[in-house]
Structures are given as C-alpha cells and as structure tokens.
Amino acid sequence: YAQAFPTNFLALVDTYETILSGVPNYLSVALGLWRFAQIQAVGIRLDSGDLAYLSMRAREVFSTAADAFANEGFQFIAGSRIVASNDINEAVLLSLHDQPHSIDSFGIGTNLVTCQAQPALGMVYKLVELNGQPRMKLSQDFEKQGVPSRKA
Structure with a gap:
C-alpha cells in the first residue's frame, strides 16, 4: 500500500498487537519512505481495542521516534495522524469526548449509513x-x- 499510495500512507496497525508490532512497523515503513524517497507517511488507523488508550500510547511512541531520529529530519512523525474507526456511533463519540485521547479524526462507516434500530450485517x-x-x-x-x- 505504501508503494502504491506513498503520499496517502495511513496504516491499519491493530491487526495483531498494536503497540508492540503495528506502530513499530508503521514507523519502519514511514522512516523508509522518508529516507529513500523524502515522502512523509500520513499516520495510522485504529480499528479495535481501547481507542483512547491506544491512541495515547501510539502518540507517545511517535514522539519518542521523532526525538530518536531528529537528526534525520524525522521530527514530522510526532504529528502523524491517528484515525479511529470500529463501529463508531454517537455513544462511542460521547465516551471518547469524556476521556483523554490522541485521536485526530474518526472513520464512521456503518453507523453513518444505516439505522442502528435496523442494524447492518x-x-x-x-x-x-x-x-x-x-x-x-x-x-x-x-x-x-x-x-x-x-x-x-
């Protein structure tokens, strides 16, 4: 995906282990894009788990990586976008609003186009x-x- 759409690279990082695998793999690809093609990766998408907690942990990892690779111009990684999805509805948005998180935007799909009283498959x-x-x-x-x- 990063090769096909390098300027729009938004990685889904929660397939296996978000903080120990997904986020570090995103950083590896982002650093490679930057080092070899001067392309800035966009960010990550979280689609399961505790979205607030995972977003804050991911932001911490981004900041640490930005500091560690500052001499290579990789500081921009601290500002990587964090997009949250996962059956987000009004109740989830209100819950996230009431707790600390580092989510930049939300991907709302199913609950945007279907009525929850008549749920989608x-x-x-x-x-x-x-x-x-x-x-x-x-x-x-x-x-x-x-x-x-x-x-x-």
Missing part, C-alpha cells in the same frame, strides 16, 4: 488458505482468531 473476510497452505489470523482477542483451512 457486520462481516469480515479473513484469509484461511494460501497456495494450498492453511493460514491463521492471530489476534490478542481470541474471538477474532480465524480457523485455518479451506471453507467448502
């Missing part, structure tokens, strides 16, 4: 096999893990 596509080899989606949330194998 939430679905996720997960890779379970690649070239005949089973693949498993790992997650900190047991419910989000996939079962590897061909599906009929």
Whole structure:
C-alpha cells in the first residue's frame, strides 16, 4: 500500500498487537519512505481495542521516534495522524469526548449509513488458505482468531 499510495500512507496497525508490532512497523515503513524517497507517511488507523488508550500510547511512541531520529529530519512523525474507526456511533463519540485521547479524526462507516434500530450485517473476510497452505489470523482477542483451512 505504501508503494502504491506513498503520499496517502495511513496504516491499519491493530491487526495483531498494536503497540508492540503495528506502530513499530508503521514507523519502519514511514522512516523508509522518508529516507529513500523524502515522502512523509500520513499516520495510522485504529480499528479495535481501547481507542483512547491506544491512541495515547501510539502518540507517545511517535514522539519518542521523532526525538530518536531528529537528526534525520524525522521530527514530522510526532504529528502523524491517528484515525479511529470500529463501529463508531454517537455513544462511542460521547465516551471518547469524556476521556483523554490522541485521536485526530474518526472513520464512521456503518453507523453513518444505516439505522442502528435496523442494524447492518457486520462481516469480515479473513484469509484461511494460501497456495494450498492453511493460514491463521492471530489476534490478542481470541474471538477474532480465524480457523485455518479451506471453507467448502
């Protein structure tokens, strides 16, 4: 994605482990884009977990990275945008408003175009096999893990 859309690179970082894996991987790609192409990455998207907490931890990591690589002109990374999504509705927005967070913008999809009294069918596509080899989606949330194998 970063190669195809380098000036719009917004990474989904919460697929496996947001703070220990997703955010550091975003920083690695962002630093590579900056070092080798002088392209500034845009930021990250959080789509699960405690959005307020994760946004604040991510912002701390961005600030630390900006300081660590300041001599390479990487200070801009401290201002990386943090976008939150994950079935955001009015109640979630009000809750986030009442607590500290570092979220810059919200991605509101399902609840923008459907009535919550008549809910939409939430679905996720997960890779379970690649070239005949089973693949498993790992997650900190047991419910989000996939079962590897061909599906009929």
